[in-house]
Amino acid sequence: MPAVIVLGAQWGDEGKGKATDQIGQQTDLVVKFNGGNNAGHTVVIDGETYALHLLPAGILSEGVTPIIGNGVVVDIDVLFAELEDMTARGVDCSRLMISSNAHVIPSYNKLMDAANEKARGKNQIGTTGRGIGPTYADKMNRIGIRVQDLFDPEGLRAKVEAALAPKNKVFSSVGLDVLDAGAVADELLAHAERIRPMMCDVSLEVNTALDRGQTVLFEGGQATMLDIDHGTYPFVTSSNPTAGGALTGAGVGPTRIDRVVGVAKAYTTRVGEGPFPTELDDEVGEALRIKGGEFGVTTGRPRRTGWFDAVIVRYATRVNGLTDICLTKLDVLSGYETIPVCVAYEIDGARTEEMPLDQAGFARAVPVYEEMPGWDEDISGCRAFEDLPANAQAYIARLEELSRCRIQSIGVGPGREATIIRYPLLGD
Ligand code: GDP
Ligand code: IMO
Ligand code: MG
Numbered sequence: 137m138p139a140v141i142v143l144g145a146q147w148g149d150e151g152k153g154k155a156t157d158q159i160g161q162q163t164d165l166v167v168k169f170n171g172g173n174n175a176g177h178t179v180v181i182d183g184e185t186y187a188l189h190l191l192p193a194g195i196l197s198e199g200v201t202p203i204i205g206n207g208v209v210v211d212i213d214v215l216f217a218e219l220e221d222m223t224a225r226g227v228d229c230s231r232l233m234i235s236s237n238a239h240v241i242p243s244y245n246k247l248m249d250a251a252n253e254k255a256r257g258k259n260q261i262g263t264t265g266r267g268i269g270p271t272y273a274d275k276m277n278r279i280g281i282r283v284q285d286l287f288d289p290e291g292l293r294a295k296v297e298a299a300l301a302p303k304n305k306v307f308s309s310v311g312l313d314v315l316d317a318g319a320v321a322d323e324l325l326a327h328a329e330r331i332r333p334m335m336c337d338v339s340l341e342v343n344t345a346l347d348r349g350q351t352v353l354f355e356g357g358q359a360t361m362l363d364i365d366h367g368t369y370p371f372v373t374s375s376n377p378t379a380g381g382a383l384t385g386a387g388v389g390p391t392r393i394d395r396v397v398g399v400a401k402a403y404t405t406r407v408g409e410g411p412f413p414t415e416l417d418d419e420v421g422e423a424l425r426i427k428g429g430e431f432g433v434t435t436g437r438p439r440r441t442g443w444f445d446a447v448i449v450r451y452a453t454r455v456n457g458l459t460d461i462c463l464t465k466l467d468v469l470s471g472y473e474t475i476p477v478c479v480a481y482e483i484d485g486a487r488t489e490e491m492p493l494d495q496a497g498f499a500r501a502v503p504v505y506e507e508m509p510g511w512d513e514d515i516s517g518c519r520a521f522e523d524l525p526a527n528a529q530a531y532i533a534r535l536e537e538l539s540r541c542r543i544q545s546i547g548v549g550p551g552r553e554a555t556i557i558r559y560p561l562l563g564d
Contacts, residue, residue, distance in 0.1 A: 139352045139392050140163070140397060140562070141382045144362075145399060145448075145453075145461065146406075146445075147361045147362055149407065153177025153179045153188060155464070156193040156355045162351065164351050165200065165341065165351075166195075166201075167203040167204075168190075168191075168192040168203070168205055168357065169205045169354050170375040172189075172211060172241060173214045175358065176432060177433070181551075190214050191218050195232065203233045203234070203338055203386075205238065206338055206385060207384060209239050209241050210234065211241040235337070237338075239275050242299070243320055244299075245271045246266065247303075248267065249268070261408060272375055274299055281295055281324065296321045297317040301317075337387075339386065343392070354385075356378075357375075359452075360377065360455055365378075379393070397459070400452070400463055401465050402465050402468065403441065404443065406442075412440055413445060414444070414503045421441045425438060443476045446479050446538035447479075449539045451490070460561060462543075463547065469510070470513060474507040475509075477508055477534065479504055479506050481504060508534060517548075545561075
């Protein structure tokens with residue numbers, strides 16, 4: 137039975153929450169495999185909007201077991217705030233499980249995130265300020281704090297002390313107050329008993345479910361172009377939101393994966409700093425931002441907007457081995473006479489259809505556009521491909537060709553129901 141990875145094919149906010157909710161309704165487990173509360177995944181059900189940061193979107197579907205994988209970094213305060221918020225809204229959160237190997241975000245790493253950004257000056261990344269980068273850095277440095285450490289108070293105190301000592305030196309050097317290791321450990325220990333019943337071995341849960349013939353969805357945060365290895369480094373997040381991250385972030389082997397779904401917007405957005413070749417830094421971009429409601433779910437920051445960039449989506453197809461694309465927000469593109477699509481880049485006068493070898497080259501990339509004829513009709517009520525205006529159908533066909541992957545579904549509105557399914561994802 138299928139194991140499906142759902143991930144971002146651009147720079148994030150493609151509509152992974154909606155896609156996960158929709159596909160997740162037919163699955164048994166939804167496992168978040170990377171990132172933390174830097175994510176903001178929106179799901180709209182019967183006109184009710186849910187913004188999820190740390191919890192897997194599967195929590196909204198009855199009968200689904202949501203799991204926070206070992207690849208995730210967990211801010212415990214945010215976890216419980218979000219659980220309380222969802223419970224107050226009538227969502228049953230009792231099935232949530234958390235990997236005992238997941239790392240937690242101690243309060244000092246939020247300060248470190250801010251201190252690092254300040255030190256970068258004009259080269260700042262524009263992080264979400266949630267302590268994500270410093271927590272993954274601690275993990276790699278082997279000084280991280282894991283969920284399982286919350287049940288060994290003495291060991292935890294020693295680990296916090298060791299990790300905090302060098303950070304306190306940084307805090308004093310930039311004029312910030314130093315933190316007390318005992319107080320930080322107490323903050324973490326305060327919720328330990330509430331977490332104990334949720335702890336699991338995510339690899340065992342996932343593989344046992346697959347052995348039983350159940351369906352598992354792996355939900356990615358962030359996106360391919362924000363990947364620490366494959367994205368626009370250093371303007372990236374500190375995890376692997378790509379398909380490989382699903383394997384390491386949940387303890388499942390590549391031979392078990394049946395489908396890799398890349399979620400892509402019918403245009404492009406980006407939050408934070410870094411190169412963005414098709415960016416519209418003008419009134420056309422501003423109009424697209426307003427029309428598409430492009431403001432961050434996590435930080436409220438306006439998203440940068442631009443036309444569809446087929447070079448990066450083709451790259452996402454390759455890096456992730458995409459089997460399907462879930463194209464979102466096509467409805468936002470109604471009303472343009474023509475819609476430019478970036479098919480290649482020109483870098484220092486030479487045309488390329490691939491990502492260049494170096495970031496400096498990518499920063500100089502000038503998009504080569506093809507103009508596709510637009511359409512005026514409101515398509516938000518369309519539920520079959522044939523219902524779409526001919527020019528919208530042609531736009532999809534061209535994007536599919538350029539992306540080298542089939543477009544499995546098309547989003548025409550934020551609601552659960554506002555989707556055109558072209559091919560069944562599961563069971564075909
Ligand atoms: P995620 O981070 O990938 O889950 O995406 P976000 O939730 O941050 O941003 C996507 C936004 O687009 C949300 O406000 C969604 O409700 C909305 N959305 C998703 N799919 C569609 C669609 O097909 N059409 C429209 N108009 N909005 C959509
Ligand atoms: P979802 O899952 C869009 C961006 C930040 C910043 C960079 C590094 O909702 O698609 P970080 O706090 O992770 O160290 O910030 O990555 N970023 C996102 N952009 N969507 C996200 O998540 C993002 N998560 C991080 O804006 O540029
Ligand atoms: Mg988002």
